[in-house]
Amino acid sequence: MSGVERVGPSGPVEKPRGEVTVEKEGRLVVRVRLPLPTSARPQLLLQLRPKKGEPEGTGRHVELEPAGQDQWRAVLEAAPALEEGRWDAYVVGAPGEERTPLLPGLRDLRALVSGGSDGRPTPVAVRIPYATKDGRLAVRAWWRAMHAEAGRIVLAGDSMTVTARLFGARLGKGAAASLNRRGQDTAVRRIALRAEGDQDLSFTVDYEELVAEGGGPGAGKAPVIWDVYVHPATGAPRIRVARLLDDIADRKAVFVYPATVLGGVSARPYYTFDNDLSVEVTPQRAR
Structure with a gap:
């Protein structure tokens, strides 16, 4: 569940690995192993990948809460919806620290398999966690009024x-x-x-x-x-x-x-x- 092998004085040096569960309501639950003290305040960062030639915008930060020994958990609620595009996942160990890309762990997508087309609300908002070609965790999001x-x-x-x-x-x-x-x-x-x-x-x-x-x-x-x-x-x-x-x-x-x-x-x-x-x-x- 983690790619962490060494820990520096200010946090993990190796890239952690994120496990993601998609729940029926569209909520994403992310679990990460981080060997940090429980007093730390790490965050999950989802950063929208900008179009070619454009700067990055503001990402979506979610608090990682302690969930056991060296275990942390973040919940990304269904609302507000993510803007349509590809969102790369990172961990930020503390305010001001550099972000660390998340490696992809197990992804439980069973809630998505049936399609969920019956009674789906509109606008249509979809989030699918996936592994990028270069081996990172990302979320593909769609938002369509029609x-x-x-x-x-x-x-x-x-x-x-x-x-x-x-x-x-x-x-x-x-x-x-x-x-x-x-x-x-x-x-x-x-x-x-x-x-x-x-x-x-x-x-x-x-x-x-x-x-x-x-x-x-x-x-x-x-x-x-x-x-x-x-x-x-x-x-x-x-x-x-x-x-x-x-x-x-x-x-x-x-x-x-x-x-x-x-x-x-x-x-x-x-x-x-x-x-x-x-x-x-x-x-x-x-x-």
Whole structure:
């Protein structure tokens, strides 16, 4: 439960390890082994990773309370919600000390496995602890006032059928799905959807129609990306289709769908770095 091997005069020298339990209400319970006196006042720090070229903002500090011999515990309540993004976890031994990155320990994500889509409040706030590529503990957070949760995706022939459930909005007159070509706001393919109540829906994307709409790259050109949205009613704001309500922080490399070949291009659905649903149209390599 700890990566601590040596202790300096002002606290741990080696990186401690954090165990995280996600509770049903969205609360995070973090347990850390720190060989410090109980009179110490260490803190858990969650620091939002800034976008490239931007400075760090203010992080979220939570007191670590004694929980046994060299054991400390912090509880991050569900409210207020974390801003959408990736939050790196640190321990601060005392005010003014440098922060120490937390190594990932056991992560109990059972409360997230079922998806929790029934009766979920809005805005949709999601937190998933995970291990970064460089071996640190972090929390992936989403916060969306309106959300379309992607369900099953069925591939058949030259098309894909997507099921989804709306949160924070209801289906009304003029509801539709749309695919928007990334980087070209005027390139939009609107698709009729099938409503199953006022929240559940499905729609079918014909890959050939995407290519006909100018979505097919020429030979040797870069792939064309179409981002998937739902418009719950005429004039309503579009809602990004994504898969957020489970225990997978990064879907892109986990959910890999097969590509469909259409002449000189191939098309496939995929989840982006932010777990949003998109379609990639890629030129076929000459053999």
